[in-house]
Amino acid sequence: MRLSKALLFVLFFLNVLAVAQENPYLFPIRPGQQNYLAGTMGEMRGSHFHAGMDIKTGGASGLAVLAAADGYVSRIKVDGGGYGNALYIAHPQYGTTTVYGHLLKFEGAIAEYVLKNQYQKKSFSVDLNPEQHMFRVKKGDVVAISGNSGSSSGPHLHFEIRNAQQVPINPLKLGFNEIKDDISPTVQKIALKTMNNSSRVEHQFGYFEFTPSRLKNEYSIAKTIEVYGEIGISLMGYDQLNGVPNRNGIPNLSLSLDEREVIQIVIDKVPFDITRQVLCYRDYGVQTQGSSNFQKLYIDDGNELDFYTTDGKKGILSIRDTLLHHVDIVLSDVHGNESTVKFKLKGSRPRVTAIKNDVNFKPIRQQVNNNTLVFMGKKAEHNGYFAHVYANRMTYELSSSYYVNDYSVYLWDLRIGLPDSIELCGEMIYPKLEMTVPSGADFKYYKKEFDLHFYKNSLFDTLFLKTDYMDELANDREFFEISDAVYPLKKNIRISFKPQLSYAARDKVAAYFTSDLKNFSYEGGRWSGERFELYTNQLGKFTLLTDTIPPVFKIVSQNSDSFSGYISDKHSGIKSYELWIDGEWILMNHDPKNNFVWAEKLDKSKPFKGKVRLKVLDNVNNEIVYTTQIN
Structure with a gap:
């Protein structure tokens, strides 16, 4: 039976369309098998949005990592923090780049190239950009082995797809069949916040949480909530995927009042230059005071994210009548699983x-x-x-x-x-409110104990500056308070401390942040005459501490084939380390989260032999020098 030309054309067109819609990328771990995620793109993480998806590797390192598509290695980065060992593959045919992070090691010629450069630069941390012709890869090539390097809380592969502008996009939107998901998002709490002092929730001013009841994927608050004025709504919840307990972010949300949508949120890309805007997207003040992450369903002052479609009022509800209003919130994940929240608001004028x-x-x-x-x-x-x-x-x-x-x-x-x-x-x-600091302006403030410099981009919103100073003479300490840690900073400010106490070992002094006046985290800084200068991206309490205690090194192995141990510092933290054997510089790999270091030879056939000298410095240049002999 012969097909007509018209029918052949239709079949050809449908085939082309199907191919065009097919996901062009290979899943980088165990393709074709069901896989599981520990994290998804767009989740709220500390001071940033998560830029990719975290693929589980069974709680262990050692799985083959495959190139997701044809291309070439455009960047290789090795660092003790961040993505650890990371590989970047450019795909010119799609105008994209795939990123593979927290690797145990690179494969073959890539690993040799990295090791050679580490020895040339005499540095464990390197950031390399090979030329296009050096490492061309085919879809499915093994390019690395999965691991737990960098700032990773457990073995997994961090995988990103970036567009031509190097902006991460959501890989799950491409439809990887290896990930199964038929679970709707979970809602834990709803919060209502008064947005000005004439507004009320239940006739009070402030922030109020409500726990909805659940029937399958439908949530509701039985109580009719009395409100007046301008109200912002936030939501605390999570999404889950099949087969794993991990709680992931919710990428799609919408809020409607009386069946009219007032805001829609779609998180499908996360530009790195504004990822710190997560501090505006979440309710930062609530989170820093011990509660979980709430996603604001309104655009707060200073928020520059482009996730939103709004009715012009930035998602803020304005109710100044005495009528009954219906609120609907719809949450959905990338796979189309949906949950809804319904509750009622009753306009009610404030009462005494x-x-x-x-x-x-x-x-x-x-x-x-x-x-x-x-x-x-x-x-x-x-x-x-x-x-x-x-x-x-x-x-x-x-x-x-x-x-x-x-x-x-x-x-x-x-x-x-x-x-x-x-x-x-x-x-x-x-x-103790001393000054109104406007956002978007260069602003300086002078005080007996310290000066402050807020730069044009330091603040998300106006700050009502509260400062304080106290000394703790019994412990020979002084504390400088610059507002509360519940207010996030967009960019750094400069603090010029003017110490009221004397510091003998000035070269061992650094600034530290403290939330309880007992535990301290290193911030850094340096002396400038009689002042101590610090650039920081957080507000709160600071102190100056003297650290004269050197780092600690504990040997694990030392022989002709290996040299390894633990390095740690309880105060300012590790700054650098350097190993020499028989007068030759030897690469020391570093896993900071486990305080572990280990030597790696350039020439694997050459044994370690001769005098060993390991020098470790902390951040204020206290040092320990470990010497031994390998025969």
């Missing part, structure tokens, strides 16, 4: 008495929330419940906004002025 018996109410002395200073006091029997706010060289009478249990709650708009002090029922409150 909020709640008489709120068991969840936690009284606070004072707290800054957005542009509002919140302070509280026991209900007074005199003065008409007025607080006297001293600001702008004037006295303002401020009545309580509402009562909760036995407390009067006062709300002061900081845009009016920063209070020097507040008198409340005969007691004084000192907010």
Whole structure:
């Protein structure tokens, strides 16, 4: 039977279309078999969005890593942190680059090339860009072995696909059949936040969490929540894939009010230059105070991400009536699994008495929330419940906004002025708010104990600067407080400490961050005359500490075939290390998370022999020199 030309054309077209829609990339681990992920692209990780997917390797290193497509090795990076041993393969036919991270080792000629360059540069850490012709690969070639190098919490392969602009895109959107997923996202909590001091949730100002009930993939809050004004909604939840317990991010969310979509969020690419915007995307203040990650379903001030489609109000709900409103939140993953959250909001004008018996109410002395200073006091029997706010060289009478249990709650708009002090029922409150620091401007602040320099891009949003200084003479320490750690920084600020105490071993002094005045993390810095200069990307409490204790080295093996051990430093941390055997520089590989170092020969046939000298420096140049002899 002969087919007509028209039918042949249709069949040809359908075949071309099918091929065009087919995923052109090979799964880099055990292709054709079911695989499992420990993490997905776009998840909130510390101070960045996760840029790829983490492929499980059975809890062990040693699996073959395959090139996902034809191309050439464009970059090779070795480092103790980050992606550890990482390989980048360019695919000119697609205009993309695939990235393979946390590798145990590179294969064949690639490994030899890296080792040669490490010896030439006398450095474990290298960042190499081979010429295009050097390492051409075919789809399915073994290019590396999976491992646990770099900042990895366990063996896995970090895999990325980047577009022509080197922006990571979501690999799962290409449809890898190796990953199975028929599980809908899980919702844990919903949070409502008042966005200004005239807004209320349940007749109160602040941040309020609600736990929804679940019926299959549908969630609901039985209680009708009374609100007024501008309200921001956040969600805490996760997504899961078949066969593994790992909790992954939710890439697609939408929020609707009365069946009208007010915001849609789609995380399908993550530019590296704005990945720190995750601090705006999540509720950073809530997360730093011990709660889990909440995704904001609104665009906060300073947020420059392009994940959003909105109605023009940035996803913030405005309810200033007394009507019943219906809220719908839809969450979905890349595979189309969907969950919904439904609840009701009732417009209700603020009343003076909020709640008489709120068991969840936690009284606070004072707290800054957005542009509002919140302070509280026991209900007074005199003065008409007025607080006297001293600001702008004037006295303002401020009545309580509402009562909760036995407390009067006062709300002061900081845009009016920063209070020097507040008198409340005969007691004084000192907010210690010293300056309004605008975002998007170069700003300097001078104080007896330190100076601050906020650069144009340091802040996401306006900062109401709170500072303090205290000394702990018993321990010969001083502490410098620059606002609270609950406020994220977009870029670095410069702190010029002007120490009030004396420091004898000045070359061993460094700045440290502390959250509890007991535990300290190294920040760095350097002396500039009598000042100590530090560039940092976080606010909070700092101190200057002297470290005169050298690093520690513990030998594990030393013979003609191997030299290895553990290096550690309890204070400022390891800065560098160098091994010489018989007068020749020897490469020392470093796994910082396990404090382990091991030597690797350039010439595998040549035994280690002769005088051994290992020098280890910490970050303030305390050193230990280990010497021995290998015969």
